Amino acid sequence: MIMVSCVRTLIAGALLFLTAIAGPAMAQEVQLRGLGRFDGWRENALIGYGLVTGLAGSGDTRRNAVTRQALRNVLSRLGTTVTEDQISSRNVAVVMVIATLPASANVGDRIDATVSSIGDARSLAGGTLLMTPMLGPDQRPYALAQGALVAGGYSFESELNQQQRNYPTTALLQSGATVESAVDAQILKNGELSFLLSDPSFGTAQRIAEIINSRFGFGTASAKSADQVKVRFAGDPSTLTAFLAQIETLSVRPESHPRVVVNERTGTIVAGGDVQISSVAISQGDIKITIKAENYASQPGFIAGFANDVRSLVVTNTKLDVDDTVGDTVVRFPNTTVGDLVQGLSRSRVSTRRMISILQAIKTAGALHADIIVQ
Structure with a gap:
């Protein structure tokens, strides 16, 4: 009896704890680095076109004319002239190479690249990428990619028997691209900085401007829109980095947007504990x-x-x-939250998928004061 009483006490305590954490959540202060970025500080996409060699018979077939032409071009630049009839190896594959150039990079920095086949190669495992220029949107070369590939899978075939794991036609070139042209983000324009919010909000933008003004003086910052805060900088350009570091460490309490996220595939409902629902009566019946x-x-x-x-x-x-009596439920709720609603429906043994339908119906009726995001 003592053991049963202890177990019941633990279960009651756990339920009380779960009920407590499901209550209204207070927004906490967040540093500005977690709320957005400065205009001009962005990554840049790079793309290249090259050849992978050293494949053990898993490369492109002779039907791929692009591979034969690319191989001829490479050999001709190296002083060797061959005809298409002399190229019959399946150890070569034509690929596309993509990479992301950081907002600030110096010559000689190493970045990762992803290599994917665009021909009919079966696998890139064990291959080596030949020197491939990586071009930016302005068609200028910013990096050179070359090196051994690491494929996350394999594909073997023999006499109509095939074994494959993951997707071996895509491989990773770990730190295999070398930056050849330095880039530096230009975030200071005409003595002003623009801080862009990831989640636009007029209230959050105004709070950011107020906290910057309280730190650096009135008139330093002003909220231009829901997603942009202008910051003036009139100091020495050599102190710009220190100025930005101080701004990024400032903390504000962002406004929370009432949202309910539902996933119909998995039957998952995620909502803030303070999402309000007006008085509503719910009748859920099955036939x-x-x-x-x-x-x-x-x-x-x-x-x-x-x-x-x-x-x-x-x-x-x-x-x-x-049978029209199984699962009939009539529930009345006063002004409450989504957390209380879901808890009450769970006690009535309403399934998660039915809860999703109920929330959508309440939103249509105008009683749910939040946006429903269906994934």
Whole structure:
């Protein structure tokens, strides 16, 4: 009895803890570095076109004319002239190479690159990427990629038997691209900085401007829109880095947007504990229809041998049952939150997928004061 009493006490304590954490959540202060970025501080996409060699017969076939032409071009630059008829190896594959150039990079920095086949190669495992220029949107080369590839899978085939794991036609070139042209983000324009919010909000933008003004003086910052705060900088350019570091460490309390995120595939509901619902009555009822069909065969055995055109008779008996009392639920809620609503529906044994339908219906009725995001 003592053991049972202890277990019940622990369960009650756990339920009380879960109920407590499901209550309204207060927004906490967040540093500005977690709320947005400065205009001009962005990464840049790079792309290149090259060849992968050293494949063990898993490269492009002779049907891929682009591979043969690319290989001829590479060999001609190295002083070797060959014809298309002399190229019959399947150890080469034509690929696209992509990488991301940081907002600030120096010559000689190493970055990662992703290599993917654009031909009919079966696998890039064990291959080596030849020197490939990486071009930016302005068609200028910013990096050179070359090196051994690391594929996250494999594909082997022999006499119509095939074993494959993951996608071996895509591989990673770890630190295999070298930056050849330095880049530096220009975030100071005409003595002003622009801080861009990731989640636009007029209230959050105004709070950011106020906290900057309280730190650096009135008139330093002003909220231009819901997603942009202008910051003036009139100091020595050599102190710009220290100025930005101080701004990024400032903390403000962002406004929370009431949202309810539902995932119909997994039956998941995520909502803030303070999302409000007006007074509403919910009636959830089911009509369960069950149809059972039984087939019987009537075999005319007593006339077998006397008539050849007599066949068996199949008789189908159908039984229809209608049950409209299973799962009927009527719940009334005063002004409450989504957390209380979900908890009450759970006690009424309403499934998660039905809860999603109920939340969508409450939103349509105008009683749910939040945006519903369906994934």
